[in-house]
Amino acid sequence: MQPEWRNVEAATLETFQNHRPSEYFSHLSDEGAFVDHLARVEDLYRFGLCLPPEFFDGKTVIDLGSGTGENSISLAVWGASCTLVDLNPEAIERAELVFDRRAPVGNRHRFIASSLFDLAECDLDESFDVAHSRGVFTHVKDKAKAFRILASYARPGGYVIYGDRNVCGGVQEMLQRLCIYSIAKNTDEMIQVAETLFWEDINASQAAVPRTREAIIFDRWVIQQQDDPSISEVLNMMAAEGIEYVSSWPKIEFAGRGTSTYTPPSNLNALVSGSALTESLWMLMRGGEEDAQDCGVDSDHLMSYAAQLHETAGLLRNLQTSSNVDQAQLRNSFVQLSERTLQVWDARPAWATKAEEFYKEVDHLLLALSNEESATDLRALIDSFDWLFKGHVGVRHVDYVGFKPASSP
């Protein structure tokens, strides 16, 4: 009998052989779309993950679960030599096509059709400047073991780039699953119900990344194993393998972390315990960053609060022995600031109100599911929601960068 993790692997392969989840457009000859794609990825790496494209020039990269190479091709364009590994031989075949078409001549790339768990048998006895895996471990049975394998391929002094969904950011997606599974009895019905209930969400995903609607439905709801980690689980997996957290996108940091240049950024205790704060916002995410900006505050008053805050602080700016401070003006300024602070924070932070509405909608949904309501009735209920299944539907993917210290074994 096969061990359980092999069954998971076989089921994952079967689903992704029906629809390759990472097949977008890089194998096609649409130059404009590829240039736009590269610009978007550069933005992510340079400003989000803080690893600029120049960093990759001359580096070696291993990409575990590379899919069709739509991620690692950017690193190759920036000068990296890439080794792509994927369970699905058809994805690896397509990756070769993508690299043939897009990778600059000169660097050597390798393509290996294998489970990441079987790589030890593939004669890959080397380490890499960057060990990379995105959107893969969520589909395997033993994430910690997969992470250990990933980290083992980073050389001491090298980097690990790991990305997956987040367990809290993905709550809405799991509620979508609950709706679909409660009605649909087979894959065809799942496609139908997903289209009835969540067509706007599918539209939005298609607009963000060009794919067929079925590829989105398979990647999101048909695939069985979708076990997303929390921020603290990721940080702990890193720590267990001696990998130091460097950065992430979306940012997991929250205001107030660190007090000066002497606060060691590598001290993760505050980050681990405070990550629930970030994740509670991720669960509700409907809009873009405007949701996060008013995190815990009344956004209508935020601008005037910011102006007052800086005006008050400005009165004390660069205070020197010769400065002439208008004490009455300063006092008045602090009174104004205090009033605006109360307006902004109000008795109840804006996010708490939103969270309350969100949880009420979840409750209505669960009640409807327990009453075995039809897809049409569920759809009517979803139409009445303001938060649940709207806009971004939570936070669906988080990338983390880690560093393997040079003293690592």
Ligand SMILES: C[S@@+](CC[C@H](N)C(=O)[O-])C[C@H]1O[C@@H](n2cnc3c(N)ncnc32)[C@H](O)[C@@H]1O
């Ligand atoms: C959602 S796709 C992500 C592809 C690519 N990393 C990307 O972000 O575009 C997941 C990929 O992981 C691969 N995969 C799943 N389990 C794997 C395993 N045990 N070993 C290697 N690849 C695996 C699948 O075949 C699939 O191509």
